Amino acid sequence: MKFNTNQQKTTVNVALTGLMGALVLVGTYLNVPIPVLGDKTMIGLGNVFCILSGLLLGPVYGGAAAGIGSFIFDLIGGWASSAPFTLVFKFIMAFVCGTIAWGGNKSAKKLSRLILAAVAGSLSYCALYLGYSYVKELLIGSAVQVVNIKIATKAAATLTNAVIADVVAVPLFLTIRKALDRNHVGGKLQE
Secondary structure, eight states: OOOOOSHHHHHHHHHHHHHHHHHHHHHHHSEEEEEETTEEEEEESHHHHHHHHHHHHHHHHHHHHHHHHHHHHHHHHTOGGGHHHHHHHHHHHHHHHHHHHHGGGOOTTOHHHHHHHHHHHHHHHHHHHHHHHHHHHHHTTOOHHHHHHHHHHHHHHHHHHHHHHHHHHHHHHHHHHHHHHHTTOGGGSOO
16 A cells, blocks of 8 residues: 655655564565675565565655665674665665556556566566676676676575565565455555
């Protein structure tokens, strides 16, 4: 349920953005770290909640939840130098997802639209993250062969995260939406 941006819904929007941001943060802590030639990456559940944020809250509030939750994780989880990039990349991930799911004032009800939204959001993040990682490695002077190995490992982890996020977030969204509708909460939300 995408929420209205009118004054009556602002408090609800902010509260749900905070809640989803917290879930993104906690979900990101549920990970398996993967060492990558003096660097690190991980496979985890953070992207599930980033995609779910876009599906539930729409592009702006979903993007804010995904970006802020991931940013805070990076600050306290050992990735502080990349936190600003993470903020932007995760915002874009959920923004793309939310825009496709809710674009053109259409409700996010059609399964094919939800899947497309989730996949597009995940792939946008993959492209941004891998492009950033590649350029960063070249700028610090890493040998091209080393960069290619690092990026291949990060690509495998990132694409695994994307698949996990898409496979889990869409059914989770459908379940949450059914529960909201069943409890007559969904009718109060803009769809």
